[in-house]
Structures are given as structure tokens and as C-alpha cells.
Amino acid sequence: MKLKIATLAGDGIGPEVTHEAINVLQAVAEAGGHEFTFAEALLGGVAITAKGTPLPQETIDIALNSDAVLLGAVGDNKFNHLTPDKRPESGLLQIRQILGGFANLRPAVAFPALAENSPLRPEVTAGADILFVRELLGGLYFGQPRFWNQQTGEAVNTMRYTRDEVVRVARIAFDLASRRRKKLTSVDKANVLECSQLWRATIDSLKPEYPDITVEHQLVDSMAMHLMNVPRNFDVVLTENLFGDILSDESGIITGSLGMLPSATIGGRINLYEPVHGSAPDIAGQGKANPLGAILTAAMVLRHSAGLEQEAAAVEAAVQQVLAAGHRTADIARGNTAATVSTQQMGKLVHAALAESIDRSQSLHAV
Ligand code: IPM
Numbered sequence: 001m002k003l004k005i006a007t008l009a010g011d012g013i014g015p016e017v018t019h020e021a022i023n024v025l026q027a028v029a030e031a032g033g034h035e036f037t038f039a040e041a042l043l044g045g046v047a048i049t050a051k052g053t054p055l056p057q058e059t060i061d062i063a064l065n066s067d068a069v070l071l072g073a074v075g076d077n078k079f080n081h082l083t084p085d086k087r088p089e090s091g092l093l094q095i096r097q098i099l100g101g102f103a104n105l106r107p108a109v110a111f112p113a114l115a116e117n118s119p120l121r122p123e124v125t126a127g128a129d130i131l132f133v134r135e136l137l138g139g140l141y142f143g144q145p146r147f148w149n150q151q152t153g154e155a156v157n158t159m160r161y162t163r164d165e166v167v168r169v170a171r172i173a174f175d176l177a178s179r180r181r182k183k184l185t186s187v188d189k190a191n192v193l194e195c196s197q198l199w200r201a202t203i204d205s206l207k208p209e210y211p212d213i214t215v216e217h218q219l220v221d222s223m224a225m226h227l228m229n230v231p232r233n234f235d236v237v238l239t240e241n242l243f244g245d246i247l248s249d250e251s252g253i254i255t256g257s258l259g260m261l262p263s264a265t266i267g268g269r270i271n272l273y274e275p276v277h278g279s280a281p282d283i284a285g286q287g288k289a290n291p292l293g294a295i296l297t298a299a300m301v302l303r304h305s306a307g308l309e310q311e312a313a314a315v316e317a318a319v320q321q322v323l324a325a326g327h328r329t330a331d332i333a334r335g336n337t338a339a340t341v342s343t344q345q346m347g348k349l350v351h352a353a354l355a356e357s358i359d360r361s362q363s364l365h366a367v
């Protein structure tokens with residue numbers, strides 16, 4: 001199969017981790033006779049520096065002319081003094097809107113090899129396998145009006161949702177739950193917010209169409225606690241935009257490092273893939289970043305844009321294998337410098353594990 005991938009490596013550790021993700025995609029393409037092509041474009045702080053805007057038109061054109069967009073990270077402290085609409089992050093929000101994906105899938109899985117990395121006890125995280133579905137184009141991130149009036153000392157953001165916006169993301173969550181453990185937890189703040197009451201009523205109205213799915217509603221505050229207390233109770237977790245942003249970072253605790261979390265945004269014109277971690281400017285360019293979040297994001301490209309489920313699973317298995325063998329980037333090394341590898345070394349290790357498993361399966365087919 002052919003796939004045109006726009007790569008927006010962005011700021012901080014974005015380029016380093018994206019490089020390793022691309023290597024893995026190339027390995028899969030070579031082994032399977034697929035043709036993946038990559039087109040680089042600027043987004044975020046690097047785009048502000050080079051072109052004066054966080055999302056140049058050229059980047060929009062390249063992204064819209066691709067089958068999938070792979071993003072690294074966006075954000076640079078250099079631009080902290082700018083208003084939100086001029087900062088690197090606004091480029092990310094705009095490209096999300098342009099690509100149109102409204103369902104941001106963020107898996108949070110407890111990797112057995114990293115059980116000791118979480119501050120949670122291993123018996124608490126064991127078996128945790130959560131798929132967050134975060135609504136990505138609505139709520140406080142995009143609602144109008146929004147402003148900060150420095151003269152009057154007033155600032156406003158608007159949370160707004162329509163029933164249609166809730167329905168479309170909920171359907172994706174229901175469908176994903178039906179292919180998993182058939183449980184959907186919908187998160188809201190319906191005891192206070194009208195948006196959440198709409199959210200809850202909409203989910204309830206869809207329930208009859210999905211009789212095999214068990215639906216529960218959780219208030220976001222108690223959900224934040226339950227997630228750390230009994231993470232294995234959750235299967236698919238559906239949230240509005242900001243709640244999902246917060247809870248998905250929190251779930252990095254289950255995995256042991258934010259550096260391990262991938263994401264895919266689906267439902268729009270073109271799918272967008274980005275690791276959950278940020279640009280981590282403090283460690284950028286030093287080979288210290290964990291590329292596994294980006295590599296697992298590449299696996300999601302294979303699954304959701306290339307239809308290569310087996311290859312996606314093979315990449316995920318290669319990551320597990322490398323971790324089981326004891327290899328660690330600094331963020332997951334727990335001070336064990338002897339086991340610590342660089343970003344590039346970690347990428348190569350996954351690449352090698354993948355090549356080995358491809359060889360094995362090809363010789364199996366040959367028999
Ligand atoms: C994320 C990030 C972004 C968000 C920022 C960088 C705008 O935190 O993808 O989780 O809030 O959506």
C-alpha cells in the first residue's frame with residue numbers, strides 16, 4: 001500500500017523522537033513492500049522563528065495533501081510572553097481544526113516491564129489497559145467568546161458543545177468499546193455544568209443503539225481519583241476536550257512515564273498522530289528523550305491510516321520486547337545509568353527487535 005505522511009516534528013524533543021518513529025515506519029514499509037513517503041513541514045516555535053507564524057500556509061498545504069500527519073511536539077518557553085493566539089500551541093490547535101479529526105484516541109497501558117516505574121503499586125496498575133477518547137475540537141479550547149482584557153482585568157473562555165458534536169465522538173467511543181471489553185465510562189461534571197448535562201443526556205440517548213456496551217458516568221473529579229485507585233476497572237473512557245487533556249496526562253502515572261503515551265486523532269479529513277508528551281525543552285537535543293511514545297504513535301499510523309493491524313501489533317510487541325530486555329531511556333531508568341540508552345539507541349533497539357520478528361514471520365510464511 002501507499003501512504004503519504006506529512007511530518008511536523010515541531011519543537012524541543014519533537015525532531016529526535018519523530019526521527020525514530022519514521023525509521024520504524026520505513027522498516028515496516030520495506031519489509032512489506034509498502035511505499036511510505038514523508039514530507040517535512042514546520043509547525044510551532046520553529047515555524048515562528050523561520051516564518052513568523054506557528055502554522056505557515058505551506059505547512060497547511062503539505063498536511064492537506066497527505067494521507068496522515070505525524071507530529072512530534074509543539075511548545076517553546078521562548079514564546080511564553082506571547083498571547084495564546086500567537087504561541088506555538090496555537091499552530092497545533094489550528095492544524096487540529098483544519099484536519100478535522102474530533103476523536104483523539106489516547107491508550108494508557110500498564111507495560112509489565114515498567115511495573116516498578118509507576119509510583120502506584122504494581123498490583124494496582126497490573127492489567128490496566130485504558131483507551132481514552134478525548135473530544136478534540138470543542139469545549140474551552142475553541143469556544144467563543146474568548147479574551148483577556150488587561151484594562152478591565154477580566155478574562156473569558158467559553159465551554160460550548162452541541163448535541164451533534166457529542167454524538168459523533170460518542171459513536172466512535174461506543175464502536176471502540178464494542179471491539180474491546182465493552183465498557184464505556186463517560187466523564188463529565190454534570191452536577192455543575194450544563195455542557196456536561198447535555199453530554200450525559202446525549203450518551204444516554206445513544207445507549208439503546210449499543211445494547212452490548214455497559215455505560216457508566218463518572219464526575220471528572222472522582223474519576224481523577226478512581227483512575228489512580230483502580231485503573232483496571234476502565235476500558236474506553238470518553239471525555240470532553242479539557243477533561244481528556246488532564247486525565248490523559250494523569251494516566252502517564254499508570255504507564256510509568258508520559259514519554260510512553262501515543263495518540264491518534266480520527267474522524268476528520270486526515271488523521272493526525274502525536275505522542276502525548278510535550279516538547280520537553282530542558283532535555284531537547286541531548287539524546288535523552290524517550291522515543292517510545294512517538295514509535296507507538298507510528299504503530300497507530302499503521303493501524304488507523306494504513307490498515308496494517310498486524311504490523312502495528314508487531315511494532316508494539318517490539319517495544320515490549322526491548323523494555324523486557326531491560327533497555328531504558330533516562331525517564332524510565334529509575335537512576336540505573338548502566339541500563340540507560342539514548343533516544344537513537346532506543347530507536348535502533350526497537351528497529352532491531354522488529355526486524356527480527358519480521359524475519360521470523362517471513363520464514364514462517366516460506367515454510
Ligand atoms: C496535548 C497538549 C496540547 C493540548 C497543548 C500543547 C495545546 O497538552 O496534546 O495534550 O492541550 O491539547
Ligand code: MN
Pocket residue numbers: 245246249
Ligand atoms: Mn496535554
